[in-house]
Amino acid sequence: MTTSANGRRRPPTIHDVAREAGVSRGTVSRFLNGGHYVSPAARRAVEAAIRKTGYVVNRHARSLSTGRSDSVAFLLTEPQEKFFEDPNFNVLLRGCTERLAQHDIPLLLMLAASDDDRRRLTRYITSGHVDGVLLVSSHSGDPVAAELRDAGIPLVACGKPLGLGSKVSYVAAADRDGAQEMVRHLLAGGRRRIGMITGPLDTPGGTDRLAGYRDVLAEAELPYDPALVVEGDYRRTGGEQAARRLLAQAPDIDAVFVASDLMAAGVVNALHQSGRSVPDDIAVGGFDDSAAATAVTPALTTMRQPYDRISAEMVRMLLAQIAGEDTAGVILPTELVVRDSA
Amino acid sequence: MTTSANGRRRPPTIHDVAREAGVSRGTVSRFLNGGHYVSPAARRAVEAAIRKTGYVVNRHARSLSTGRSDSVAFLLTEPQEKFFEDPNFNVLLRGCTERLAQHDIPLLLMLAASDDDRRRLTRYITSGHVDGVLLVSSHSGDPVAAELRDAGIPLVACGKPLGLGSKVSYVAAADRDGAQEMVRHLLAGGRRRIGMITGPLDTPGGTDRLAGYRDVLAEAELPYDPALVVEGDYRRTGGEQAARRLLAQAPDIDAVFVASDLMAAGVVNALHQSGRSVPDDIAVGGFDDSAAATAVTPALTTMRQPYDRISAEMVRMLLAQIAGEDTAGVILPTELVVRDSA
DNA sequence: CTGAAAGCGCTTACAG
DNA sequence: CTGAAAGCGCTTACAG
Numbered sequence: 001m002t003t004s005a006n007g008r009r010r011p012p013t014i015h016d017v018a019r020e021a022g023v024s025r026g027t028v029s030r031f032l033n034g035g036h037y038v039s040p041a042a043r044r045a046v047e048a049a050i051r052k053t054g055y056v057v058n059r060h061a062r063s064l065s066t067g068r069s070d071s072v073a074f075l076l077t078e079p080q081e082k083f084f085e086d087p088n089f090n091v092l093l094r095g096c097t098e099r100l101a102q103h104d105i106p107l108l109l110m111l112a113a114s115d116d117d118r119r120r121l122t123r124y125i126t127s128g129h130v131d132g133v134l135l136v137s138s139h140s141g142d143p144v145a146a147e148l149r150d151a152g153i154p155l156v157a158c159g160k161p162l163g164l165g166s167k168v169s170y171v172a173a174a175d176r177d178g179a180q181e182m183v184r185h186l187l188a189g190g191r192r193r194i195g196m197i198t199g200p201l202d203t204p205g206g207t208d209r210l211a212g213y214r215d216v217l218a219e220a221e222l223p224y225d226p227a228l229v230v231e232g233d234y235r236r237t238g239g240e241q242a243a244r245r246l247l248a249q250a251p252d253i254d255a256v257f258v259a260s261d262l263m264a265a266g267v268v269n270a271l272h273q274s275g276r277s278v279p280d281d282i283a284v285g286g287f288d289d290s291a292a293a294t295a296v297t298p299a300l301t302t303m304r305q306p307y308d309r310i311s312a313e314m315v316r317m318l319l320a321q322i323a324g325e326d327t328a329g330v331i332l333p334t335e336l337v338v339r340d341s342a
Numbered sequence: 343m344t345t346s347a348n349g350r351r352r353p354p355t356i357h358d359v360a361r362e363a364g365v366s367r368g369t370v371s372r373f374l375n376g377g378h379y380v381s382p383a384a385r386r387a388v389e390a391a392i393r394k395t396g397y398v399v400n401r402h403a404r405s406l407s408t409g410r411s412d413s414v415a416f417l418l419t420e421p422q423e424k425f426f427e428d429p430n431f432n433v434l435l436r437g438c439t440e441r442l443a444q445h446d447i448p449l450l451l452m453l454a455a456s457d458d459d460r461r462r463l464t465r466y467i468t469s470g471h472v473d474g475v476l477l478v479s480s481h482s483g484d485p486v487a488a489e490l491r492d493a494g495i496p497l498v499a500c501g502k503p504l505g506l507g508s509k510v511s512y513v514a515a516a517d518r519d520g521a522q523e524m525v526r527h528l529l530a531g532g533r534r535r536i537g538m539i540t541g542p543l544d545t546p547g548g549t550d551r552l553a554g555y556r557d558v559l560a561e562a563e564l565p566y567d568p569a570l571v572v573e574g575d576y577r578r579t580g581g582e583q584a585a586r587r588l589l590a591q592a593p594d595i596d597a598v599f600v601a602s603d604l605m606a607a608g609v610v611n612a613l614h615q616s617g618r619s620v621p622d623d624i625a626v627g628g629f630d631d632s633a634a635a636t637a638v639t640p641a642l643t644t645m646r647q648p649y650d651r652i653s654a655e656m657v658r659m660l661l662a663q664i665a666g667e668d669t670a671g672v673i674l675p676t677e678l679v680v681r682d683s684a
Numbered sequence: 685c686t687g688a689a690a691g692c693g694c695t696t697a698c699a700g
Numbered sequence: 701c702t703g704a705a706a707g708c709g710c711t712t713a714c715a716g
Contacts, residue, residue, distance in 0.1 A: 014711095023687085024687045025709090026711080030711090038685075042686080058710065059471060060401075060708085061406050061692090062709080064402040064403050064710070064711095090432065098455075101453070107450065108450060265637065357693080365703085366702065366703045367703085368696080368702070368703060371696080403708090404693080405708090406694070406707095
């Protein structure tokens, strides 16, 4: 640290390092940026000088010079604060933060709750303040993915953005396969009247998991009964309400496949309140393997979404895009986790 | 947008705005920074030019020039990932992000899980990459608060950092008062053998809530029985285990005050498994009023921590510090929320 | 492999 | 109230 006239500490600059090492600033910079065209002797001198001065690069200066910001946005666009209350969110956010930290890239957290927020943030992002965006937004009505894509911003979505086809890179779990596996598991347990509580049907997780459910019904030559299907909203209370609706429409169900653990926790509650036991009267299968799965009694049998891999993959793809590579959609497998509820 | 030779879009600069408005760059900058010493005519011209060009300030250039970063870190130092699994975390993080967004200040999320992380981040922070830090770290063993304070970084902690006295600004809930109110509520419900499951006793929430419990016992002239007190870890499973210990040590309790809702959810589970009904056999009082409170059955009677106010206050204080003002500790009141568990 | 120098886009005394 | 200019700390062709 150098102390300037006013007594405030001024961090050492590349200039201090250069002087200390007896080389030019250009050489220090070259060392900092990969060490190409730096002689071993110069390298050693610079290394020592950096250690001695405690030099840390000034990222603002670097960014101004390179045009890159070396930072990434984690953009959450959920008007309903839905995802934010979901334990999955934490896992994803944490995973992305850690992965980015490994590359020394700070994560800027951005919340777009209103249209105003969205406009402000889109503007901020497209002005080059971040190099890329990790987008968490499930609703198809959300224009932000298209806006960012059109602006040429490197972008990876969590979950397939509906309606954008393959135009936006994304990482998603194998929703349809996972749903199939869960319903087969329910069938294998001897259940025959299997209800389903879906996610919002304007989300891929909503439609794909429903599709998987129908696939297996057909496969087992069981009729598809619309009265057995209720749309939920991925929230706990929504799960409770949906379960009550389902029970009213089809009191004879012996199992229910619920498209998220958080909803499933609500379903178990509602079932208990209606006097049914889980899994004896009604088996419950969830989806996610989030913290909600083990917080209820009985613990949920569920499809594990590999959130660690999802966040790792999102970061990997985003960095690849920033480096100029093309990336596409990635689907990661889910895994059946058998606990007590089914 | 101006299109440069290579076809990539180059965002408009202050120079483009100045040319468009027919003024100098200095005038545009002055307009941007409060509009002092800018004539009404110049102001109008600049406003129009900004609209027309779609100008957005380049924050890297500004930061390089001013020495401020106009960004803030949200630093979470919980080796145990404990807080991250707590629903309170979301509320706090969300609140801070929103408040900062109102001031157009991005939040950088930083996770210090290991000592290595901590060193890296401290270095990053003290190098001027952020203007201040919102610190979430309850453990007294954590050296990060002292390090940042010694480096002169504006800093506001969530919860009183133990051992640092009044040297670090913080925002906390009135833990002791809140605990008192809850135990009085239990007493008012006719309970006399009241157990307690505390938070970790190296945290202020751990010690202060226990102190409040003891206050009211003394006030009611009830003996303090160490067998009635078990230390928990703020986690759900920790709550379950603590409840079993408590039941073994004191099977005759008729109430238990639990220092967090997440633990209390585990406690309710354990109580049910032991065949006790809540609240008939044993009343359960929680703390936080987090999402966990309404996720269990019966819903928890709890002390509400005003997280919205806490995050608002943290941001306000941090911005004040960055502006050069002195700030101190702020204690916010908690509020009894009566539901079904007590 | 290395140094000198231009340039990134802004802010801010300074002179007028 | 306004403009010209220096300077923030870095990177990167360029010439050697």
